[in-house]
Amino acid sequence: xxxxxxxxxxxxxxxxxSLTIFLIFLKPTQKIQIKLIANQVYYINQNDKILSTDNxxxxxxxxxxxxxxxxxxxGESIWQYISNKKVQKLYRSIFQSVRNSGxxxxxxxxxxxxxxxxxxQLSIEKVTLSILKIQTSLIRAVPRKRVLSSxxxxxxxxxxxxxxxxxxxxxxxxxxxxxxxxxxxxxxxxPDPLSVRFxxxxxxxxxxxxxxxxxxxx
Numbered sequence: 001x002x003x004x005x006x007x008x009x010x011x012x013x014x015x016x017x018s019l020t021i022f023l024i025f026l027k028p029t030q031k032i033q034i035k036l037i038a039n040q041v042y043y044i045n046q047n048d049k050i051l052s053t054d055n056x057x058x059x060x061x062x063x064x065x066x067x068x069x070x071x072x073x074x075g076e077s078i079w080q081y082i083s084n085k086k087v088q089k090l091y092r093s094i095f096q097s098v099r100n101s102g103x104x105x106x107x108x109x110x111x112x113x114x115x116x117x118x119x120x121q122l123s124i125e126k127v128t129l130s131i132l133k134i135q136t137s138l139i140r141a142v143p144r145k146r147v148l149s150s151x152x153x154x155x156x157x158x159x160x161x162x163x164x165x166x167x168x169x170x171x172x173x174x175x176x177x178x179x180x181x182x183x184x185x186x187x188x189x190x191p192d193p194l195s196v197r198f199x200x201x202x203x204x205x206x207x208x209x210x211x212x213x214x215x216x217x218x
Contacts, residue, residue: 039137046130048095049077087165087200090208095132098124103215107208108139110168112181114148114194116141117168146182150193163196166204170196178203 043051050073082088098105104125111118119139127133152163162171169178172189178201184190 039135041133041135043127044078044095044132044134046099047077048079049075051131084165084199086205087198090200090205090212093212094124094208097212097215098126098132099130101215102126105211105215107166107211109166109204112144112152112168114151115144117144144182146185148181148185148192148194153193153195155195155197157197160195160197161190162199164201164204165198166200166207169201170194171199171201 040054042053045051053073079088079092082091094105094107097103104123107122107124109120109122111120118141121137121139123133123135123137125133163169164171164178167178169180170184170190171178172184174189179189181190181194185192
């Protein structure tokens with residue numbers, strides 16, 4: 001998602017889709033095995049176009065077999081890489097709130113692999129009147145109780161399993177709810193290997209809206 005799987009998760013549809021973080025921008029038709037570079041930084045201008053990236057951007061692209069290196073995204077709008085309208089609307093609101101208030105917004109999110117659950121943070125802060133700094137950081141990593149046989153694949157097609165780009169839970173239509181991958185594997189509700197398309201669950205959408213309200217209320 002919304003940028004280096006920075007909006008790691010969001011910008012992956014990303015980015016995506018979960019602004020991830022952060023961001024390596026993946027087009028909806030791209031198929032990729034996500035490998036995480038824990039800490040990434042990039043800057044966007046008043047028009048939400050990418051001004052600069054750090055060295056981890058190119059490392060991320062190389063490890064994920066992508067040709068989307070930092071130089072190729074300079075001057076590009078992050079919004080062209082976010083196809084999920086709900087995610088895009090929320091991040092537009094977040095960016096605007098940070099610019100208007102001058103307050104930093106920090107969002108908790110997950111960026112899991114087939115073996116590890118990664119708890120991450122995304123920070124968005126204003127560094128000048130118009131420029132925003134976006135950074136992702138790894139908080140902790142926990143081994144999965146149930147390990148997938150191969151890396152999770154993002155394929156961005158409708159029939160893939162919906163995964164929340166923020167909490168990384170998957171939506172099981174037969175249960176009509178979002179559950180952890182470990183639980184879904186235990187009850188036999190998802191395939192292994194797993195292919196996903198990114199979305200945003202209601203709980204995470206509400207969490208992001210609360211973060212916006214907190215900043216705007218200060």
